[in-house]
Amino acid sequence: MFSIALDYFSGLQIEKSKNNKTAKFWLVTSIAINLGFLGFFKYYNFFIDSFADLIGGFGFVIHPWTLKIILPIGISFYTFHGLSYIIDVYKKKIKAEKNPIDYALFVSYFPLLVAGPIERATHLLPQVKKIRIFNYEQAANGIRQILWGLFKKMVIADNCAPIVNEIFANHDQEPASRLVLGVLLFAFQIYGDFSGYSDIALGTSRLFGMELLKNFAFPYFSRDIAEFWRRWHISLSSWFRDYVYFPLGGSRGGMWMKIRNTFVIFLVSGFWHGANWTFIVWGGLNALFFLPLLIRDKNRDNLEVVAMGRLLPNFRDFFNIVLTFALVCFAWIFFRAESMTVALQYIGDIFSSSILQFPKPIPKKEIALILVMLCIEWSNRAQNHGLEIERWNPWVRRFLYAFIMVLILVFANFGNNEFIYFQF
Structure with missing residues (x-):
């Protein structure tokens, strides 16, 4: 409920901002708090345990304080719903939603809340607002x-x-x-x-x-691996493409930038799945498998x-x-x-x-x-x-x-x- 209220209010403030500096302030504030919640609840233990292991490698023994909590239901999915909404409002792809009930329904729509797909406000909010008649x-x-x-x-x-x-x-x-x-x-x-x-x-x-x-x-x-990732968990792949890969420069620039951006989205995708090195390596492996296609410009074949x-x-x-x-x-x-x-x-x-x-x-x-x-x-x-x-x-x-x-x-x-x- 706090995340819904934060993004709803931030969207309104972004839209009515008189200048880009104020709009960017609300954008950054919303993103930081959303990612802060996600990082704290989902990744705090991972980082503190990894730090303890690193220090232990130098001969120091520490006993880190870890969280004994249950991960909030659907946090990875509803966080990304809110982030896409705020970013799209900032980029003027969609107008800020005035009705708090409609916005809350978009974020917490029950079929997709706990395991996706990850929806976009530009796609789902208009459907929430229109009158629906039963279609056999x-x-x-x-x-x-x-x-x-x-x-x-x-x-x-x-x-x-x-x-x-x-x-x-x-x-x-x-x-x-x-x-x-x-x-x-x-x-x-x-x-x-x-x-x-x-x-x-x-x-x-x-x-x-x-x-x-x-x-x-x-x-x-x-x-090929490129086709696989166009067909597997499409909503997550396209989310990272639109909100991470393209802002980093996408495929513009030299080959080094393409390779860097590709590894970034695959590693972030792996980390999104869980706070464990196994998921990061899984993402890195898929990036390595993707690399020959990217270098030979065969990833769209x-x-x-x-x-x-x-x-x-x-x-x-x-x-x-x-x-x-x-x-x-x-x-x-x-x-x-x-x-x-x-x-x-x-x-x-x-x-x-x-x-x-x-x-x-x-x-x-x-x-x-x-x-x-x-x-x-x-x-x-x-x-x-x-x-x-x-x-x-x-x-x-x-x-x-x-x-x-x-x-x-x-x-x-x-x-x-x-x-x-x-x-x-």
């Missing part, structure tokens, strides 16, 4: 997207999670082939978990006549949907999809590991002779369900979600809806399985 087609499409999101979360992610947890918890006792299996399953766990939440949020919002920003566009069909108009990709596209997926999975090890030590041990154990062993036991059910998901998404890769199939034969559509519902009822993990991105 929009609502029906929303229910289809909710159904697909439930399938990805409850059937794919929640069935992969116990296997992934077991493998990562006992990585020092598992053969390398099982470690590889653990990483592959985690790739589909986090995709099913996070994109599943986004589908549920977007679908729920459509029931209220609101269209949220698309957050995933079938990222595992990407042919794959803008169209893969194999458009064809049933299957050609050999080159297939090879590039597999290679990109392998690079993404390698980086996921750092994202999933609890510490840098665990991540490095995990990677070291993968590169051993046991890589040739057949991984036992094989999770046949989980693999079969993942293949079902991939087949449906591949057939609809040019659409907004896996069940946007209005062009299909009506009886085929009905059969598929019933089939997905049966899979959920039979195979869903109905335990207390929270979404991964709730922790961010």
Whole structure:
């Protein structure tokens, strides 16, 4: 509530400022307080523990005072909502909102509050203010997207999670082939978990006549890392592009500036996910993977949907999809590991002779369900979600809806399985 009041009042002050100096004062004040809250609650312990470790390396022992608090719900998401609003008002992309209820609804809109997508005031506030009339087609499409999101979360992610947890918890006792299996399953766990939440949020919002920003566009069909990041967590990637990358100079200037700015946004993106060196290394790895494309000016090559108009990709596209997926999975090890030590041990154990062993036991059910998901998404890769199939034969559509519902009822993990991105 304090953040909402701060940004609402700051926006009004910026708009009525007589000169740019006063407007900038309110802009900087709002940004500083917002980032101050985020830094204090989310990163204080990280910095104080890292400082203690650094001092310990010189032979000094200190006992830092750390916070014993629960992270405020949705702080990473609503902070970015408020920041984008203030910056857009300052840049005159949107007028300051006069109605405090409308502004509060924009920031705390319940489908996206705890795990995104990260909305923009320029996109969501106009929808908040207009009169909405129930639209059957929009609502029906929303229910289809909710159904697909439930399938990805409850059937794919929640069935992969116990296997992934077991493998990562006992990585020092598992053969390398099982470690590889653990990483592959985690790739589909986090995709099913996070994109599943986004589908549920977007679908729920459509029931209220609101269209949220698309957050995933079938990222595992990407042919290079640049395309992957145009398709994964789109709202966060585009937020950093517009509010960090472009203000730093973007791709203007020499190659050194492009490389610097690219590393900045990837490292900041990693740090946004959590106060742990594993997330920073994860971001740095993705920047390294992106670097060859940037240097060769190939980072905008794959803008169209893969194999458009064809049933299957050609050999080159297939090879590039597999290679990109392998690079993404390698980086996921750092994202999933609890510490840098665990991540490095995990990677070291993968590169051993046991890589040739057949991984036992094989999770046949989980693999079969993942293949079902991939087949449906591949057939609809040019659409907004896996069940946007209005062009299909009506009886085929009905059969598929019933089939997905049966899979959920039979195979869903109905335990207390929270979404991964709730922790961010």
